Amino acid sequence: xxxxxxxxxxxxxxxIQGMDCSACAVTxxxxxxxxxxxxxxxxxxxxxxMRIEHEGSADTIIHEVAKAGYSASLVFRGRKQxxxxxxxxxxxTVLSGVLLALGFLGSIVNATEFISILLYAAAIVIGGYKPAxxxxxxxxxxxxDMNVLMTAxxxxxxxxxxxxxxxxxxxxxxxxxxxxxxxIERTRNSIRSLLELAPxxxxxxxxxxxVQVSVDDIGIGDIIVAKPGDKIPLDGQIVxxxxxxxxxxxxxxxxxxxxxIGDAVYAGSxxxxxxxxxxxxxxxxxxxxxxxxxxxxxxxEEKAPTQAFVDKFARIYxxxxxxxxxxxxILPPLFGGGSWSDWFYRGLELLVIACPCALVISTPVSIVxxxxxxxxxxxxxxxxxxxxxxxxxxAIAFDKTGTLTEGKPKVTKVLPYGVTGQELLAIAATLEExxxxxxxxxxxSHAAAAAVPKANSDRQKSIPGKGVEAVIDDVTYYAGNxxxxxxxxxxLGKLQNQIDTLRQQGNTLVIVGTQEHIIGMIxxxxxxRQTSIKALQGLKDVGVRSIVMLTGDNQGTARKVASExxxxxxxxxxxxxxxxRAIKDLQAEGHMVAMVGDGINDAPxxxxxxxxxxxxxxxxxxxxxxxxxxxxxxxxEKLPFTVQLSRKAIAIIKQNIWFSIxxxxxxxxxxxxxxxxxxxxxxxxxxxxxxxxxxSMRLLRFKG
Numbered sequence: 001x002x003x004x005x006x007x008x009x010x011x012x013x014x015x016i017q018g019m020d021c022s023a024c025a026v027t028x029x030x031x032x033x034x035x036x037x038x039x040x041x042x043x044x045x046x047x048x049x050m051r052i053e054h055e056g057s058a059d060t061i062i063h064e065v066a067k068a069g070y071s072a073s074l075v076f077r078g079r080k081q082x083x084x085x086x087x088x089x090x091x092x093t094v095l096s097g098v099l100l101a102l103g104f105l106g107s108i109v110n111a112t113e114f115i116s117i118l119l120y121a122a123a124i125v126i127g128g129y130k131p132a133x134x135x136x137x138x139x140x141x142x143x144x145d146m147n148v149l150m151t152a153x154x155x156x157x158x159x160x161x162x163x164x165x166x167x168x169x170x171x172x173x174x175x176x177x178x179x180x181x182x183x184i185e186r187t188r189n190s191i192r193s194l195l196e197l198a199p200x201x202x203x204x205x206x207x208x209x210x211v212q213v214s215v216d217d218i219g220i221g222d223i224i225v226a227k228p229g230d231k232i233p234l235d236g237q238i239v240x241x242x243x244x245x246x247x248x249x250x251x252x253x254x255x256x257x258x259x260x261i262g263d264a265v266y267a268g269s270x271x272x273x274x275x276x277x278x279x280x281x282x283x284x285x286x287x288x289x290x291x292x293x294x295x296x297x298x299x300x301e302e303k304a305p306t307q308a309f310v311d312k313f314a315r316i317y318x319x320x321x322x323x324x325x326x327x328x329x330i331l332p333p334l335f336g337g338g339s340w341s342d343w344f345y346r347g348l349e350l351l352v353i354a355c356p357c358a359l360v361i362s363t364p365v366s367i368v369x370x371x372x373x374x375x376x377x378x379x380x381x382x383x384x385x386x387x388x389x390x391x392x393x394x395a396i397a398f399d400k401t402g403t404l405t406e407g408k409p410k411v412t413k414v415l416p417y418g419v420t421g422q423e424l425l426a427i428a429a430t431l432e433e434x435x436x437x438x439x440x441x442x443x444x445s446h447a448a449a450a451a452v453p454k455a456n457s458d459r460q461k462s463i464p465g466k467g468v469e470a471v472i473d474d475v476t477y478y479a480g481n482x483x484x485x486x487x488x489x490x491x492l493g494k495l496q497n498q499i500d501t502l503r504q505q506g507n508t509l510v511i512v513g514t515q516e517h518i519i520g521m522i523x524x525x526x527x528x529r530q531t532s533i534k535a536l537q538g539l540k541d542v543g544v545r546s547i548v549m550l551t552g553d554n555q556g557t558a559r560k561v562a563s564e565x566x567x568x569x570x571x572x573x574x575x576x577x578x579x580x581r582a583i584k585d586l587q588a589e590g591h592m593v594a595m596v597g598d599g600i601n602d603a604p605x606x607x608x609x610x611x612x613x614x615x616x617x618x619x620x621x622x623x624x625x626x627x628x629x630x631x632x633x634x635x636x637e638k639l640p641f642t643v644q645l646s647r648k649a650i651a652i653i654k655q656n657i658w659f660s661i662x663x664x665x666x667x668x669x670x671x672x673x674x675x676x677x678x679x680x681x682x683x684x685x686x687x688x689x690x691x692x693x694x695x696s697m698r699l700l701r702f703k704g
Contacts, residue, residue, distance in 0.1 A: 012058065014050040016043060017185070018070040018130075020177050020689070021357045022311065022364070023145030027134065030141030031068045032061070044301045046364035048188045049075070069134030069147070093174040096127025100167045107164070120163035127170040128154055131177075144318060146355040150682070156348040157678055160341050168679040169352070176686025183693040184361075187369045187700065197249045197268035198289050202233035205277075215284040222280045226271040234267050235287045236278035243274035250288055251633035252378020292632070295382065296375045300368045304384025306653055307363035314356040321668075325350035345678065346671055352681040353667045358688035362656030365692070369699035370649040379638050380617065380630040381646075389611045390629060391646030395591035396544055396613075396639075397583060397605070400551035400558070401438055402598050403615060403636070404536075404565050405526040409438050411446035412507060413523030417495075424520035425452045428512050431468050431479040434460055439508060440468075442524050465552070465575040467510075477519075479512045481554075488515050495521070503556030525557070528564045531635040536565055538640030542647075546591060550579045550605070579605040596636070613639070641704040648702055656692045663688040 019025055025043035032041045032052065037060075039053040050072065054061055058074045065072035103119030106112075134147040150173045157166030201212050203225040210225060215233050218224065223239065226232050232245070244256035249268045256272050259265060265278060267287040284290065303311070329347030333340045367384040374381050381387050398404050416424040429447035432440035433454060447454070460470040466487075467480015478484060482492065482499065492499065492511075495518060502509055507523035536547050549570040551558050558572035571582045583605050586593045595609035598616060606612035606627065614627035616634035631638050667684050670676035 011040075011051060011053045012061075013075045014052065014058075014061065014065070014072045015075055016048050016050050016065065016070055016072050018181060019043075019045050019048065020180050020184075020361075021045065021146055021355075022360050023138075023143060023357075024070070024134070024147075027138040027141055027143045027145055027147075028065060028068055028070060030143055031137050032064060034141065035064060045361075046368050047297055047300045048185070049297065049301070067133075068137040069130050090178055092126055092129070093171070093178055096123045096167075096171050096174060099123035099126065100164075100171050103167065104164065117163050120167040121158070123167040124154055124158060124163075124170050127167075127174045131170075131173065144322065146357050146685075149322075149351045149355045153348045153351045153678060153682070156344065156351075160344055162345065162678070165678045169682045172679060172682045172686060176682075176690060179690050180686070180693060183690065183697060184365060187365055187372065187693075187697060197231060198284070198287065199231050199233045203227070218280055218284070220280055220283065224278050224280060226265075226276045226278060228271060228273055228275060230271050232265050232267055232269050232271055232276075232278065234278070234280050234284060235282040235289075236265055236280045238263050238265060238276055239279045240277035241274050243276050244272040246270040246272055247633075248378070249376075250292070250378065252376070252638055253633050292375060292380060295380055296371055299371050299381060299383045299386075302383030302385065304363060304367055304388050306388065306657075307367070307384060310359060310363055310657065314360050317356050317359075318354050321350055321354035325354060342674070346674070349667075349671050349676055349678055349681045352678065352685055353664060353671070355685055356660070356664070357685060358663065358692045359657065359660035361689060362660055362692050362696075363653050365696040366649055366653045366656065366699060369696050370645055370702075373700050373702055374642065374645055377638060377641060378632040379642050379645075380632065381642070382628050382630075386611060386628040387646050387649055389592065389646075390594070390642055391648075391650040392592045393544060393594050393611065393643060395546035395548060395586050396539060396594045396596060397548040397550050397586065397609065398567070398636075399579075399595075399597040399605075400549055400553065400561060401526060403596055404532045404549060404561060404567075405528050407438055407526065407598075409442040409508070409524045409526040411442055411522055412525050413502065413521070415498075415523070416520040417518055419519050421520075422450075422452050424512060424522070425450060426455050427472060427477055427519070428479055428510065428522055430454045430457045430472055431460070431470050431477060431512070432510075435462065435468060438526070439510065439524050443510065443522060475514060477512065477514055479510050481509070482511060485511055485513060485518070490515060490518065492518065500556075503554045504559075506557050506560035508553050508557050526561075528561055529635060531637050532565055535636035535639050536567060538637075539643065542640050542643050544643065546586070548582070548586065550574055550582055576604055580608045583608045596639070644704045645699070645702055649699055652695055652699060656695055659695075660688055660692060 016028065022045040025045040028043045028050065029041050032038050037055040041050065041052040043050045052061060062072045099119050100123040103116045103123065106116040106119060128151060131147040132151045135151040138145045138148050150169065154166045154169045157169060200215060202215050202218055203210050204213050204218060205223045205225065218234060224234060224236065238259055238261050240261065242260045245259045245265055246256045247253055247266060247269045250266045266289060268289040325347040328350055329344050332338055332343045367387060370387055371381050401407055414421050414424060425447045429444050429452065432443045455472045457470040457472045460468065462468050463480060463484060466484040467478055469476060469478045485492065490513060499509060502523050507525050510522045510524065511518060513519050539547060547568045549558065549562050549565065549567045551572055552574050553572055555572045558570045562570040574582065583593055583595060593609045594611040594613050595605045596613045596615065597606055598614060611629065612627045613629045613631065615631040615636060617630035617632045629642065663684050667676060667681055
């Protein structure tokens with residue numbers, strides 16, 4: 001069973017080859033829906049994949065797809081299994097072209113007309129067999145795709161004696177399809193190539209010996225060995241050895257990361273130097289790399305708003321032009337407007353023009369290319385809609401702690417009042433020991449490093465947005481911000497000036513005391529990441545107008561970090577609901593807003609923003625699942641690239657759409673004066689489609 005089957009034991013995933021347009025996907029779907037043992041089927045042109053729930057063997061499905069004129073192969077855990085590909089049509093295209101050339105040569109040297117017609121007819125039959133078969137199943141399933149239109153055009157040309165035109169139509173169509181298929185497969189394979197990064201086998205210690213086994217036979221807790229230069233086959237934790245590991249396939253980081261005992265490593269990354277023994281933490285199908293591939297392929301299947309609009313336009317355009325072609329064939333000659341053969345020929349041209357292939361593929365191929373490129377750079381974009389949104393951003397809001405800063409605050413000041421420093425730390429550490437907040441962890445770690453024992457406590461309670469409380473030795477103690485003690489009417493007195501000074505210096509203060517008095521303060525600060533400074537400048541360079549910092553810290557700390565990071569604006573002293581309000585205020589100002597956080601905290605703000613961006617996704621399953629865009633590395637350096645890539649994708653999509661419409665409009669204009677030939681109409685369709693694909697493929701090589 002395919003690992004990506006979404007909880008349905010009968011659902012499988014197949015690779016489909018030979019689709020040139022989304023109409024081909026519709027034809028396959030409609031054909032398979034008529035088969036009794038098929039429960040549900042969804043074919044996606046963008047990814048070339050078919051998800052189908054069926055009974056019986058995979059071979060029966062592969063056979064049915066082949067009957068419709070396409071080839072299918074079962075995918076198992078991301079890898080093709082038991083492929084039964086249809087023979088390549090390239091040889092038939094070449095043979096059709098040769099017969100066309102011989103027929104044309106025969107007409108030039110005044111050979112018998114019958115021989116030339118015979119050669120043209122052979123070229124039509126050989127080159128047109130596959131599209132004619134696909135056209136048959138399209139008509140049978142009630143679909144009007146390009147195979148139907150092109151087959152009708154070729155047969156119509158033969159009927160009116162235009163054998164050269166008919167053979168040329170078939171050959172150009174076959175040649176165009178071959179080139180389109182090859183080009184589209186390159187964009188699809190841009191992400192599938194990631195599958196080859198994780199080796200299919202691993203070295204495992206068993207019974208004291210090192211043996212090589214399939215990754216599918218390795219369980220959680222097994223110890224695998226990665227030698228210098230090896231690709232790491234599975235996610236795990238280092239239990240022995242040290243090395244530098246190239247994590248570029250996962251995080252997009254170009255510089256290898258030093259790893260030691262206890263550190264996590266990911267399947268597909270490369271062990272640069274020392275030998276590593278790794279305890280497996282995830283099965284092959286659950287590895288970070290497997291999730292990346294699965295999420296990206298799901299993203300490529302999601303339609304962008306532009307694509308949905310184009311598809312809707314195509315559904316209206318094709319039948320209108322098809323009906324127009326029938327009208328052109330019948331009405332003008334019926335009312336004496338010319339000969340039947342002339343208007344029939346023009347109607348055939350309109351049939352060809354009725355195929356909106358270039359227009360329909362203009363958006364999905366661009367999206368597949370952009371999302372695949374982003375994944376290779378360590379950026380997961382969860383769908384075409386989010387790709388388009390990223391290109392339209394005018395403001396980006398950042399959570400401070402752990403996003404702009406290291407997220408590892410350290411205690412810088414311990415200021416006791418009426419107690420010893422050790423007693424203050426003991427009480428503070430006891431109060432904070434159950435909290436997961438970075439500031440709380442900093443206090444607990446500092447107390448542990450100073451060998452300060454924690455006190456006994458009970459009735460511990462969190463006070464959201466303000467602090468914590470607990471009963472220690474029958475006394476209720478509190479640790480939190482100034483708001484907490486102000487609400488309890490505890491006077492800060494002469495401490496207020498000191499508090500203000502420390503805050504101005506960039507310290508976050510945790511005040512410790514009871515309902516009667518303050519026993520001390522602990523100052524904590526968090527260093528800003530150098531990568532954050534570079535990333536924020538990069539965003540300004542690419543035209544993001546407003547860079548905003550949101551933090552629950554005091555004004556002094558916020559001002560210091562904002563100055564160092566060179567943000568445009570900042571909001572301090574914020575509770576989680578206040579961050580949501582800040583996002584809404586930015587939107588009210590007319591901004592398209594992204595919120596950047598760690599994907600776990602600040603969930604309301606991430607959800608409120610037009611785009612939620614999580615960082616450090618390689619170590620956080622939650623971030624990979626919840627955010628719209630995930631930066632796999634734990635830094636912001638890829639954010640300017642993401643914005644640039646999105647804008648480039650939008651520009652290329654617009655170029656493709658306008659080019660496709662212009663070509664169709666020009667062809668329509670040229671039909672009625674009789675300036676357009678049938679082969680020119682085919683060339684305008686297949687040529688435009690090929691140019692659109694090649695233009696979209698530029699996104700695969702985009703580096704920012």
